[in-house]
Amino acid sequence: MIRLENIVKKYGDNIVLDNFSLELSRGERLAIMGESGCGKTTLLRIIAGLTEADGGEISRNGDISYMFQEPRLLPWKTAEENVCAVLGKKNFPLAQRYLSLVGLADANKKYPRELSGGMAQRVAFARFLAFAEETGADILLLDEPFSALDSETEAQMLNILLDFAADKTVILVTHDDDTAQKLGGMVVKM
Amino acid sequence: MIKKALKTLLIILFWLCVWQGLSMIVGLELLLPSPIRTLKRLFELAGTLSFYGIILRSLARILIGTAAAVALGVALAILTARFKLLHDFVSPLMTVIKAIPVASFIVLLLLWMGRDILPSIISALIVLPIVWTSVETGILQTDKSLLEMARVYKMSPWGKVRHIYVPATLPYFVSALNSSLGLAWKAGIAAEVLALPAIAIGKQIYESKLYIETVDLFAWTLTVILISLVIEKLIVFAIRKATSSKMILEVAHDKA
Numbered sequence: 001m002i003r004l005e006n007i008v009k010k011y012g013d014n015i016v017l018d019n020f021s022l023e024l025s026r027g028e029r030l031a032i033m034g035e036s037g038c039g040k041t042t043l044l045r046i047i048a049g050l051t052e053a054d055g056g057e058i059s060r061n062g063d064i065s066y067m068f069q070e071p072r073l074l075p076w077k078t079a080e081e082n083v084c085a086v087l088g089k090k091n092f093p094l095a096q097r098y099l100s101l102v103g104l105a106d107a108n109k110k111y112p113r114e115l116s117g118g119m120a121q122r123v124a125f126a127r128f129l130a131f132a133e134e135t136g137a138d139i140l141l142l143d144e145p146f147s148a149l150d151s152e153t154e155a156q157m158l159n160i161l162l163d164f165a166a167d168k169t170v171i172l173v174t175h176d177d178d179t180a181q182k183l184g185g186m187v188v189k190m
Numbered sequence: 191m192i193k194k195a196l197k198t199l200l201i202i203l204f205w206l207c208v209w210q211g212l213s214m215i216v217g218l219e220l221l222l223p224s225p226i227r228t229l230k231r232l233f234e235l236a237g238t239l240s241f242y243g244i245i246l247r248s249l250a251r252i253l254i255g256t257a258a259a260v261a262l263g264v265a266l267a268i269l270t271a272r273f274k275l276l277h278d279f280v281s282p283l284m285t286v287i288k289a290i291p292v293a294s295f296i297v298l299l300l301l302w303m304g305r306d307i308l309p310s311i312i313s314a315l316i317v318l319p320i321v322w323t324s325v326e327t328g329i330l331q332t333d334k335s336l337l338e339m340a341r342v343y344k345m346s347p348w349g350k351v352r353h354i355y356v357p358a359t360l361p362y363f364v365s366a367l368n369s370s371l372g373l374a375w376k377a378g379i380a381a382e383v384l385a386l387p388a389i390a391i392g393k394q395i396y397e398s399k400l401y402i403e404t405v406d407l408f409a410w411t412l413t414v415i416l417i418s419l420v421i422e423k424l425i426v427f428a429i430r431k432a433t434s435s436k437m438i439l440e441v442a443h444d445k446a
Contacts (some may be wrong), residue, residue: 062200068335074357
């Protein structure tokens with residue numbers, strides 16, 4: 001489903017990825033850990049096609065849903081409108097369903113500036129899930145998706161992800177050992 | 191709210207008293223009419239039908255020029271934000287338009303075109319560079335991380351325009367309108383004073399000066415000021431209604 005072969009990425013003289021190879025089949029899960037600046041986000045961005053590699057080959061089959069490290073919410077739209085903005089027309093029920101699922105049913109009319117960092121991250125998570133459901137995305141890429149959450153909420157969100165991604169390929173970047181283990185797949189330390 | 195209105199009223203009253211005091215010191219209505227005499231004359235003028243006809247003709251002329259410049263400025267901004275080479279061609283032209291004194295434009299254009307259309311062109315020349323610069327800046331400063339988010343979530347080009355570009359650029363657009371409309375109105379009236387179209391506020395001001403009717407000059411000037419204030423309030427109100435999202439204007443306020 002995802003195949004990376006000898007991927008190279010440099011920023012100036014700094015080689016971030018040096019002949020990195022990886023192969024993941026459908027339904028496999030991978031947690032990527034490592035120090036800040038070691039290339040975790042770059043790797044995820046290369047897989048998503050947001051950053052070009054300087055060398056190597058990439059192949060992937062399937063649609064992608066991607067969750068950024070920062071919420072990246074539209075400041076002029078409510079939580080509900082933020083989720084709807086990436087969905088097709090008349091998909092408010094889907095947006096509401098996922099906002100409820102992440103525990104934000106009461107906050108759907110709030111603007112990003114009225115949300116805490118953790119709530120904004122959950123809105124972004126709801127958007128990510130709703131988009132994946134609508135498009136049938138089978139590759140889920142998450143870049144430190146729960147970094148702003150307390151441990152209890154993080155565990156709840158991880159459970160939602162595990163239920164949702166039963167037969168999907170998941171790559172999750174995290175700093176947290178526990179989260180990496182709970183994902184239940186391979187763990188790569190970069 | 192009431193406290194703020196009362197404060198504004200008191201400040202206006204203070205300046206009216208200063209005006210009245212100066213007028214009494216000068217002691218000659220021909221040089222400096224009193225506010226009471228000016229208001230009285232304004233009410234007399236407002237009681238005639240021709241007063242409204244004159245205002246409407248001036249308004250129409252200047253608003254047509256302004257609207258055309260806004261449309262052209264926005265369209266040009268979209269294109270120049272997209273094509274750098276076009277920006278490089280348009281930019282010096284806008285700099286020249288901004289730098290040329292309005293009086294030079296008026297005299298020059300009087301040689302080339304009819305006196306009726308001149309105030310429209312002058313208003314347009316005032317508004318165009320301001321709208322173009324602001325809207326282009328707004329488009330170019332659109333948050334790249336939001337555009338990347340839109341790309342990841344496969345937002346359509348129209349979706350990007352509607353959900354990201356328009357709300358991100360609107361504060362710049364509102365700010366451009368706020369700063370250019372007053373100028374366009376004043377420059378348009380100045381053009382009327384020199385071009386003398388048949389029915390125009392500018393012509394009334396010119397004739398007041400010609401026949402040394404200082405009270406009329408003050409009454410018409412006061413009319414210009416009042417219309418300028420009304421236009422400004424109406425535009426901001428219309429944009430607020432059109433956007434329907436108070437958050438966009440709050441973001442605009444933050445940016446300002």
